[in-house]
Amino acid sequence: MNLTMQLIKALAALSGKPIRMSSVAAPDDDPDSIVIAPDPAAKISPSRNSRSYKGLAYADHSPKLRMDILTPQGPGPHPLVLYLPGGGFVSARRMMAAKQRRYVADAEFVVASIDYRTTSVGATYRDGLIDVATALQFLRGHASEYGVDPDRVAVWGESAGGYMASMAATEPDNKISAAVDFFGASNLTEVAAGFDAPTVAAYTGPKSAIPAYILGPGRAAADHPEEMREADPANRVTAQTPPFLILHGDDDRIIAPAQTARLHQALRAAGVDSTRYVLKGGGHGELSDTPQMWSSAEIMDRVVEFLRAQTSR
Template sequence: MAEPTAPRPEFTPAEGTPQVDLTFATSVAESDTGTSIVVDPAGEPQITLGARKVAERRDIVYATPRDADGNPIPLRLDLLVPDTDAPAPLVIYVPGGGFVISRKELAADTKTYVAEAGFAVASIEYRTIAQGTTFREAVADVQSALRHLRTHAEEYGIDVRRVALWGESAGGYLAALTGVLGGRSLSEPGTTDPEAAVQAVVDTFGASDLTRIAADFDPATRASYEGADNIAAMFVNGRSSGASLADAPDAAAEANPLNHLDSTPVLPGFLLLHGTADPVVSPSQTLLLHEALRTRGADTTRVVLVGAGHGDLAVLDDEEVGRPWSTRRTMDLIVDFLRRTLRG
């Protein structure tokens, strides 16, 4: 049983963000790696930047949806476009933040590394628990970003025939769910938009079945997810619903990417990555999705990083914990996957 790579910390959201119970496990059980690639990042060199010129555009408003009270929320994205001879394939980065925040400024170095490899990288905001919304609205925001970028492809210098989603933590969950939907809307049932479909998904330590998000953790952490006052229940049912995941099984099932794998005739390629010492999202979460994709004959690869925790725990400003995720070896696995799946 692995020990998390950082002590159990306190989570304090930004001012104005509602207080929620973001729990960190004190122990993490091993999950099966029989169908995964196991990588030991210890001692691996970190990425370096400067290989290619990259242009940046900031704070592009891509949509203005409303919060749970009906107030408009301008959602913005930042865009990195590499200096290339032809339009660059597009990677949309969906940041993590415990379903409470969505800071598009996260992961600056790793996004730049991907951009310097020849990909346009758009980093987006989306609605969260803080706006009183649920997973349905967050998915709709990712789909809106896809449509906006496709509409403005010529202006931005991107190739919309080759599009991937790349998310970390909560963003990995949203990338996976959006990817398997193939353009189908959850907020407007019965509606499908091909402009919201993608060819590839990179899911880095994201959840899949939120009812089992703490399955690998110590009893106290598992118990903390059984009620209504945790991030998973709030993101599925709404911040003020007072309902646990067990109270709303239909909503929990709808929020599970595994239940949407038949939504599209051709599933996108998947690269899933997880650390063995992740104290926030059980490592078996990416395994569940990986095995379900394999059963359907999808293009899926799962990479397990020995001793790695939950990214850089950006909400805690714990940069050291993030080092396994910014090694050249780890990032080149992502870049190589994007090259293969978006080669055109």
């Protein structure tokens, strides 16, 4: 576990909303997913050729929020990828996945990464989605400055960021061309289904960040089923939803794999192009015993290939 993820776990614990890992894995039996076994030793080797802009204020409504941008050296405009970090809805630190973001920038994408509001400042997912929309507006408004093609825009996130990417992609006003979801949640009332009893209790109890981020503090998910349903990206899918690439580890002990399977099936049912890979032996990104899988050449090349296909002119 790297230092950033250790910090996220520490911040979550200090906030009273700790990130818990189940002692058992939850089953995944989706019939329309592809099982792969990436070689963690086959690592990506990103260059440092992209231009880097760090700490840009992008939201007048919340001046502390910042954005980092990587732009390719070649002439633009380039398709844009907006990266949304995870952090258990407690933290969202834009510096995450630095190596992977540089790798995508090397493939001739502008890659932006943002802080967005979480429970640490009393925010809900609606606030976070406003931040995402504001970031997209900022980037489109400064398209010539950063070499962005405003009509070719993708979102990519992991864990809580995967959930936010899915929610942002199912918002038509964002005009998203493609979405990449690494082990994000969907039906947050059942996010721990299949895990051990203490983990289920921790995810649904009063100290969990999940109901707080969806409903606000002091409100229980069981008392507000309609609001929880509205916060499920699978329930927001339409025929106009953009294509998705979804990846989940079969040994994820934090977000049950059935969560992304639910979204995948909703996309397919609506006629939306969706590909879901299940990583054999894969855990929850950096919060696992197999973090190298998620930055392996096989995984990141699949991401780049998907983004190229969906954002080509």
